[in-house]
Amino acid sequence: MQLPRLGLVMFTFGNVSAADKDLAVFAIKPSGVPYQKLTPAKMVIVDFEGNTVKGKLRPSSDTKTHAVLYKHWPAIGGISHTHSIYATAWAQSLRDIPIFGTTHADHNTVDIPCAPPMDDRMIQGDYEYQTGFQIIDCLTEKKLNYEEVEMILVGNHAPFSWGKTAEKAVYNSGVLESIAQMAWLTEQINPKAARLKEALIRKHYERKHGPDSYYGQ
């Protein structure tokens, strides 16, 4: 219900899930239900194969994508998917979002990856299931760790983000949208804007992460 409040989705776009690792299930938004009408009882409980185990409503059409990520990434506890405008525009442009400034570096040390579009065989097969592998394969190919890079653009589609909890996954969706908007404006103001230099990337990331972090209380 935070997604429309944060301006990240309209109507019934997008979905969020939260996993219980011990029970190997996750709760996900029901398909096509407006955010204002969501209640705990309407959430659908699904196993990591994508089978509904509890709930009367049909789960989100993207459920199999969530199931694949939970199955392969044991350290995550939440996933958020939006069609937020700026991040989706980068996804449609099939471009990684360059790391231009310290807002980006506070959260990631690399460009936000954009997974290449799926080939026709995968689209015609189990599309949502294959979207999960599209995400996993992109990180693997770019040698990125899902515990460090918690967001991605799915080419031609839109962003997915994740985290240790559903709250963190939604937070990451908001961060990604801000980074996407700032990067777009940066390129409008200066089409030749350079990527942030390595010393500033390291400094800002390490202020917030790792053993020597000193951001916050």
Ligand SMILES: [Zn+2]
């Ligand atoms: Zn979508």
